[in-house]
Amino acid sequence: MVMFFITGLLCLINAIKNIVLQLNIKNWTIGECTILEKEQIKEYAFVNYIQVESVVPIIYFSYKIKNIEYVSDTIGFNVDSSSSSKKYNKIYNNCVIGNNYKCYINPKKFHQAVLESETDWEYFRFYVFFGFFFWGCIVSNYIFK
Numbered sequence: 001m002v003m004f005f006i007t008g009l010l011c012l013i014n015a016i017k018n019i020v021l022q023l024n025i026k027n028w029t030i031g032e033c034t035i036l037e038k039e040q041i042k043e044y045a046f047v048n049y050i051q052v053e054s055v056v057p058i059i060y061f062s063y064k065i066k067n068i069e070y071v072s073d074t075i076g077f078n079v080d081s082s083s084s085s086k087k088y089n090k091i092y093n094n095c096v097i098g099n100n101y102k103c104y105i106n107p108k109k110f111h112q113a114v115l116e117s118e119t120d121w122e123y124f125r126f127y128v129f130f131g132f133f134f135w136g137c138i139v140s141n142y143i144f145k
Contacts, residue, residue: 025104025117033063033103033113035095036071054085057092063103065110072103076116091115 037060045052062071075088095101095115106112 025114027107028104028117029107031063031065031103031105031113032100033061033072033115034100035097036060036062037097038092038095040092055089056085057088059092059095059115061101061103061113061115063105063113065105068110070111070113072111072113074112074114076114076118087116087118 039058040055041058043054043056045054057075058073059075060071060073062069064070075091101115103113103115104117
């Protein structure tokens, strides 16, 4: 029962942390970044004993804050969901090395910047659902004892 509580608590904490981060991104500074390099990395996973290949787009971009140059490779915060991956692949395909684009820079942590600021709430539903599911299991166990 303790494992359910810990798992549920970790899922909820992760969801709340990421939701707060996504809500705060609206307060980030909009800056100009330059695309330095881009690549696609192949990842392999086994699903039902079948090897599945996925391609993860990576874009390296630089930006300046107070005459200090920073480099980031974060397209957005929710690359885990399939709809975000499609969106990130579209951004990858549209980016041209050497061109300037809009990016969002964390005003409290200059080393943190993203190209995409939109939130994919589907990503957070997973954590919230399992957090409440595990907590519900614990509460129902105590109520129906």
